[in-house]
Amino acid sequence: MAIATLIRDLRTARGWSQGRLAGAVNEVFGTGLDREYVSRWERGKVVPGPYYLRCLSAVLDVPLAVLEGEVNRRTFLSDAAATAIAPVVASDLLHAGFAARLRGGPDVEEWEAKLATYGTQYMSMGAADIQRRISGELVAVQQQLEEPRLWSVAARLMTLYAKTFPGSDGAKAVGWYRMAAMAADRSGDEATRVWVRGRAAIALGYEGASLGVADMLADQAMAISERPSLGLLNAVMGKAHAAALRGDEGTARALLEQGRDVFDRAGSSEQTSDYAVPWWRMNVFVSLLAARLGDEDAAVAAQEASVRELPAELPRFATHLEMHRGLMLARSGDKAGGVAHARAALDALPPEKHSLTLRLLMGEVEGGVKG
Incomplete structure (x- = not known):
């Protein structure tokens, strides 16, 4: 996606006109930007320089790294291999990639089975463990992308891989989410296109990171299809969290009701997969949203539900709920008590079960995350 398209999509996700974007930049930075210049950016007639990229990063709430450069598919192999700590691991990744190319690799059904396994493992494994495993799979599936259905596999793997990086790291998480969306588009599968964008939106919205990108991807998912689905549910709830963090309570509550309606028609019976949203997980989403809105009664009800x-095999999510209680205490004025409660909950969870999302949530309770 070119920088021109990205600026336009981020602007429209905010519901802004070109003039409104120019005005926001001028208000914050005192520049002389006008609507026509924004139009030239979006038509690809002019590429914003480093100064204006920083301005856009600030007013559109998107990491500068996302605006500074696109993730090129040709760097896919080296990016995945570069996540390995030891040279021997990088060697294994390279071997897996060439082996997949020479032998043909798993067929689509085998890849779908792998995805189901990773969806379950993600719920209980630490970020480092799941990242190492999926990086090898990404290198392998890259060699098989002649078939459109394998673009769908790759897109969903990329989405899980992105989740192992903090959303505030635009060079990693956001870049991978956006590449996952492009891969989903290559698959031609509507359900995948919606799910990948929705999953990214709820991840970023829940983490309170890169809210401009969360809105953009949520809006894209909702525009692709209004059919009730887990992808649409994730998109709506991700957008609700972004609105709550910006202080737009009315929009957040309206989106929550929309999300509940979608859940009633598309919620999952599967309980322990990242690809599922059962009743308990929907209430995890609602618990944090209500805590951010200062609605203690709704938060407690969601937590209890x-x-x-x-x-029982998913203690990490029980930790999430306890940390939501800590956030409520902090937001109600008892910051010390809230931080202590959240810290105790996090410390009670074995370190190997920690996720990057929990660490970001701890930062929010402590007041270190913009909300």
Whole structure:
């Protein structure tokens, strides 16, 4: 996606005109930007220089790294291999890639089975473990992308891979989410196109990171299809969290009701997969959203509903709920008590079960995350 298209999509995700974007830049930075110059950016007639890229990063709430450069598919192999710590691991990744090319690799059904396994493992494994495993799969599937259905596999793997990086790191998480969306488009599969964008939106919205990108991807998912689906549900709830963090309570509450309606028609019976949104997980989304909105009654109700059905083998999500209670305390004025409660919950979880999302949530309770 060219920088011109990205600027336009981020602007429209905010509901801004070109003049409104120019005005926002001028208001914050005192520049003389006008609507016509924004139009020239979006038509690809002019490429914003480093100064204006920083201005756009600030007013559109998107990491500068995303605006500074596109993730090129040709760097896919080296990017994946570069995540390895030891040279021997990089060697294994390269071997897996060439082996897949020479032998043909798994067929689509085998890849779908792998995806199902990773969806389950993601719910209980630490970020480092799942990242190492999926990086090898990404290198392998890259060699098989002649078939459109394998673009769908790659898109969903990229989405899980992105989730192992903090959303505030635009050079990693956001870049991979955007490349996953492009891969989904190559698959031609509507459900994948919606799910990948929705999953990215709820991840970023829940983390409170890169809200401009969360809105953009949510809007794209909702525009692709209005059919009730888990992808649409994730998109709506991600956009609701972004609105709550910006202080737009009315929009957040309206989106919550829309999300509940979608859940009623598309919620999952599967309990322990990242590809699923069962009743307990929907209430995890609602719990944090209500805490961010200062609605203690709704937050407590969601927490209690979630705890009743939360599978015992998923202690990380029980930690999420306790940290939401800490956020409520902090938001109500008892910051010390809220931080202590959240820290105790996080410390009670074995370190190997920690996720980057939990660390970002701790930052929000402590007041270190913009909200």
